[in-house]
Amino acid sequence: MRTAFRIATLTIEIIERRKISFDKAFNLAVKKVEKIELSQAYRLAWRALTKYMLSDNIIMTTLGKDIPLRRKCAFRVGFFLVYYEHLHPEVLKRISGGLLPGRFIDILKRIRKEDEYSLLPEGPEDLVLAIKYSHPRWLVHKLKLAYGGDLINILKANEKRVIWLRVNKFKADEDRVEKLLDKENVKFTKDKDIPGLYRLDESEVVPSNLEVVRRNLAIIQDKASILVVYALRPEKHDLILDACAAPGMKTLLILEMLNRSGRIVALDISRKRTISMKYLLKKYYGDATNVDILTTDSSNISFLKKFDKALVDAPCTNSGAINSDPALRIILRDTTDVDIKRLKSIQTRILTNSLKYSDKYVIYSTCSIIPDECEDIIRHIKNLRYKIDKIELEVGSTGYGFDDVAKKSVRLLPIHGTAGFFISKVRP
Ligand SMILES: C[S@@+](CC[C@H](N)C(=O)[O-])C[C@H]1O[C@@H](n2cnc3c(N)ncnc32)[C@H](O)[C@@H]1O
Incomplete structure (x- = not known):
């Protein structure tokens, strides 16, 4: 001890x-x-x-x-x-x-x-709840406005560590991964929605130390993050823009679903993160010849031709990821209105630019649980006369609010046993 x-x-x-x-x-x-x-x-x-x-x-x-x-x-x-x-x-x-x-x-x-x-302490409810559940006070305040009665359930759900593990189909199959997990006495539950996905129930495992992870046979990736790629529906021969791609977790799954056909253009503004992305793709996939990785600003890049589909997995507060990364309880403590405003501006700019170069649709996602960077962005886009389509996923709940944007979007929340994610589909 x-x-x-x-x-x-x-x-x-x-x-x-x-x-x-x-x-x-x-x-x-x-x-x-x-x-x-x-x-x-x-x-x-x-x-x-x-x-x-x-x-x-x-x-x-x-x-x-x-x-x-x-x-x-x-x-x-x-x-x-x-x-x-x-x-x-x-x-x-x-x-x-x-x-x-x-x-x-x-x-x-x-x-x-x-x-x-x-x-x-004695004080306003949001202060007391913030201290009781160790969440930044600004976040509790926003969650209370958005989710009212579900607030405490969300704060409590964030105390439960969630680890999702998906089979890396390029290197292993379900049988092999399950046998190795059994060998290490790791308790797991097979997911009912996604084949090759497991929720680990063992509270004491260090995920990166698991044999299946060390040997690249399985990947730690939250179910909600996987569902974003399911919403994108990559199909054979698609040309796909992944506008905020690093470190490449979703790119990797898109590659898997394209099954060595089609092409992905994967962009990210951070050189350090695009370097990690190249390393990650090599580690799990091997030589990926159908992906082009570029370090660039997706909010103002232009292309000569259009993509079939685009994914904008936008930079955000990460407020939905507290149950997988408790460091966010500290990191988000100092987030201000100015930071959120800056994020909203970049989210809107990347989404509008990606819409210019997409033929069928753009999937917009964030691992955020506050409406500011999710429903509010899509409402703004809708006012610019873009069409919103319904996300065809049988999981999670609808978005925050009662309008068309809320009804057609999907929200995964910590109470669903996943990270908090928002997913919406916009048509150019
Ligand atoms: C939520 S992360 C993406 C995670 C990634 N899709 C995955 O599944 O691994 C958001 C990314 O957006 C990138 N980013 C921020 N501003 C950007 C911009 N203007 N253009 C392109 N990428 C940007 C960040 O560097 C960060 O890597």
């Missing part, structure tokens, strides 16, 4: 300092310590993040604001262990290896039997 405690503390500290994803932070933390207790550490850091704002609130009201970051992160992990896992504070003192001095342990001794409500 001593090592798990250190890795968990370091992981959260790295997220605070570098604002990177949970898995990246965990892998960096692991490099700095002995490689034992990994799955315990992964789960501990993950779970501690789901309660970190409550922990910070306790420490701030008792010790004030000026706590060194490492101690604050250690307290987050310690708070989780004592308050939710009922570890005795004296045991925590021993395993914390000096990271938690006596006054921190004393706080935990005092509060460990208290009711959760007595640890929460």
Whole structure:
């Protein structure tokens, strides 16, 4: 437990300092310590993040604001262990290896039997819920406006870690992947909608350490992300524009569905991410001769001919991905109205430009659960006289609101057991 405690503390500290994803932070933390207790550490850091704002609130009201970051992160992990896992504070003192001095342990001794409500501040509902469920307050406010009665279910659903694994059909089949998962004693459920897709029920696995993942036989990809490609419906010989393609998870699945026919033009503005994309495609697919990867701005690129279909998997807040990446609880804390405005502008510009070069339709998607970057964008596009078609998927729910845009779009929410995604279909 001593090592798990250190890795968990370091992981959260790295997220605070570098604002990177949970898995990246965990892998960096692991490099700095002995490689034992990994799955315990992964789960501990993950779970501690789901309660970190409550922990910070306790420490701030008792010790004030000026706590060194490492101690604050250690307290987050310690708070989780004592308050939710009922570890005795004296045991925590021993395993914390000096990271938690006596006054921190004393706080935990005092509060460990208290009711959760007595640890929460008094104040407006969105503030109290933000702290109770460790979500940025601005997000709780927006979710309350959009989902009303479902708000608490969404916040609670984000506490459940969701891992989806799909068979990489270029390298393996379902039988082989299932046998290897069984060999590692990983509990999984076969998805009823998508063949070759599994939901992992084992809460302690470190996804990147699974043998099927290390050998590239299966890919960690959320069901909602897969459904975006299903909505695109790639067909043999299609010429497809993937306007925001990196790191290439959806491009890879489009390639699979095209079955070595057709062509994809995959664009992304980030050079670093297009480089990772080339690496990812090579790793899972081998030599892909029917995909052209370009580093460019999709909001103003022009083409000489039109594509059959386009996918705009737009840059967004990632507010729908909290249940797969709890680092977002910290990363999104400082998001402002200005950031959302900037994202809305780029989302609209990429979508309108892609519509210019698409013959049949454009699928617009984001892993966001707020209407600003989803329904609102499509409503604006509709006002520009583009047609909205119904998404033909038998999953999820309709969009936020009661209009045509809401009825024809699909929303996957954490309460559906997937990441939060929005999918809409626009005709030029
Ligand atoms: C949600 S991610 C795409 C994920 C990708 N479709 C996948 O499934 O792996 C959004 C991407 O849009 C890219 N992006 C942001 N602004 C862009 C622009 N103006 N033109 C092209 N790509 C852009 C970002 O670099 C980021 O890689």
